[in-house]
Amino acid sequence: MNAVVIAVLIMLVLSLLRVNVVFSLITGAFIGGLIGGLGMDGTITAFSDGVGGGANVALSYAMLGGFAVAVSSTGLPEALVDFILKYIGKKEEARSQKLPKALILIVILLMACFSQNVVPVHIAFIPLLIPPLLKIMDELRIDRRLTACVLTFGLITPYMLLPVGFGQIFQGIIATNMTASGLEVTLDQVPKAMLLPAAGMLVGLLIAVFFSYRKPRDYEDSHLPVLVESEAHAGYTKHGLIIAGMAIVAALAAQLWTESMVFGALAGIIVLYVFRAVRWSEADQLHTNGMRMMAFIGFVMIAASGFASVMGATGDVETLVENAAAAIGGNRPLGALLMLLVGLLVTLGIGSSFSTVPIIATIFVPLALELGFSPMAAIALVGTAGALGDAGSPASDSTLGPTSGLNADGQHDHIWDTVVPTFIHYNIPVIIFGWIAAMVL
Template sequence: MNAVVVAVAVMLILSLCRVHVVVALIIGAVTGGLLGGLSLDATLETFQKGLGKGANVALSYALLGAFAVAIAKSGTAQALADRALNMINSQREGGTGKLRLILLVMLLAVAMASQNILPIHIAFIPLLVPPLLFVMGKLRLDRRLVACVLTFGLITPYMFLPVGFGGIFLNDILLANVQDGGLDITGLNVMHAMALPALGMLFGLGVAFFSYRKRREYAAAAVGNTGESAEKVGYTPKTLLVALIAVIAAFSIQLWLDSMIMGALAGFIVFSVSGVVRWREADNLFTEGMKMMAMIGFIMIAANGFASVMQATGHIETMVTSSATAIGDNKALAALLMLIVGLLITLGIGSSFSTIPIIAAIYVPLAMQLGFSPLAIISLVGTAAALGDAGSPASDSTLGPTAGLNADGQHSHIWDTVVPTFLHYNLPLIAFGWLAAMVL
């Protein structure tokens, strides 16, 4: 039996049984390593070596978390929460439906901006969402729908728009690895290749609005007492203006230097120079940012160790090549199996960015041999990697929404974020990704 399939299954089953994701990743990695022919010592050594690959990501998240805390200290999130609450209080019961839609659209816009315009990724969620939980409770808004909205905003922009994280995913990783696999990418439009898969994500979002349209009750007392999120942050027109300037500065520097870290530092400097964040508060602010992102960072580090063990077993290549053997000359079956294998890999390691280098070296020659067009090959590899980002217990696209929505302990990571996003996004992605491979 394939060690990767078993390891992913063990990790997912343990997560569904409410075992912490880090523990589930470690047990899954050890199970897969032993089943893949590695000794216990070799498995643990490989896992530990893999942990170092996630250190850079964890440090990046810590810095982005510090910038996000600075934005929160400007009172921007509190201003949005106050504005939303005032709108609720001024409306009758029948008018809350419109306010629910406004809130969801706002969260969707911010989530999308966090990928392309202001690349702080998930760092905004634990700061923006908790102050809004009381508002969501008043609206009786199903948080599973909010999780689907946030996950859509975190994934779809990098799949389709080549700016910010999208520039890294589409240009630096997808196109670069496809080219290394032997495909000539001259003159190819990556947005054209990923348009249908992105449409699949949009379809899934529409279904989620239908699935979770009913109102859901949450304990008002718990929502209104969420620790620090319950404390109102003061804000003035000056602090909100500084926040806007910091956002613009971060975006400009990020585009100029092609560095999210430098962009975050530039935004932080704006806050510091303006006095919104005092110099003597800088240490505490960085500590807050790192604490906020600590759990996500540890899970991402553990996921890198899991991925290293899976690669060391050699069973990823075995799974892909055995699928290729079963395919024959059937292009339709080939596209479907490639997507499903990509789903299994990404579910395990939790990163679509890390999946592409694993699958591209095998997928590209195989797809070229089967006669897929260059655009279809790009679409296949990109979709196969993106599959599983939604719905993986170890993905930051699911960890982020849970970090904000579970601030009061009323939102389950597995059953309220992972399962809903898996059902609403991975199934449409398989269908639309397969269609793209057939028609492009």
């Protein structure tokens, strides 16, 4: 039995049974470590060593949560909502039309895409934008599973296809690790090879929009917690909006300069303090509420880092890849499919496509060359295998981020309303299109 396969399956089954994702990750890691021969002490040690790797990410999201709520206290979310209302109408009969629904989904899609490349803040915009829109979305009877699919598409597809922002990082990892594994790859080759796999993401989005979730879905009246309503619905002023804009620019500039989301969020908060957009008497409560809102993501990231550490310590990730290679023989179509499935399995457990590529490139590159795949086909295989599972992993920030906004009123389940829909609509078509890319490139 392969420890990685067993651990991932246990984690997924427990999550689907509505066991808390953090507990599912810890349980999967513990059983996987025991099966992998680490023993109890070795498993605990590996897990403990690994959780430190998730601490920076957890702190980053906590700070971003505090920053998001602080910015919302300036009234910026309410201003965004009012801007949207100008185009969709304030009467319920006007909101029942298809155009307003499309407008909101397009705005959300553009924000998600821009967060990866144009303004690389990743999921930090979600707790700022989505909760204030929930009431309007509910009146329009928009299925939140569709919104989750829209957000996840915007968080993943740009880095797969466009070599800027997070895309430059992801594609740089692909080029660097493939070159180190024996195949010279330049950064400009990666977007061309990833065009078909990215098309699979688009097909999944279109299926979700026009077939799976096109019917209206009813929700109870949204009663958002104080951390979302508070000052954000007490009105806004031109001065407050200007300061909010300055804070966002400062946060982005600091993040790009320091390459740290922690210091980016800190810079934005300082601007809000200095220009008195946030009252000192309210600052502590606002930031505490914001950190609480993102705490779930932080704990999942910490647990996922420990999970990945245990899986790495067992050595069964390499064994899994080697066994897949042995089963392939000289069958190219089967080889492409197995490589993609291995990448899916690894990313589902780790929760990070960026971390999957270095793990699989070492063996996938020699194997792809031995099977006679072209360099472009090899890039498509490694890139697609790495990206697979980012949508649909309970531990991925591409699913945790949408849940953090859509579940602000407690009516959106992480597993059944985000993880399962994104897994079905994106991983299946991306496997198909990634396989086609490997065959035709």
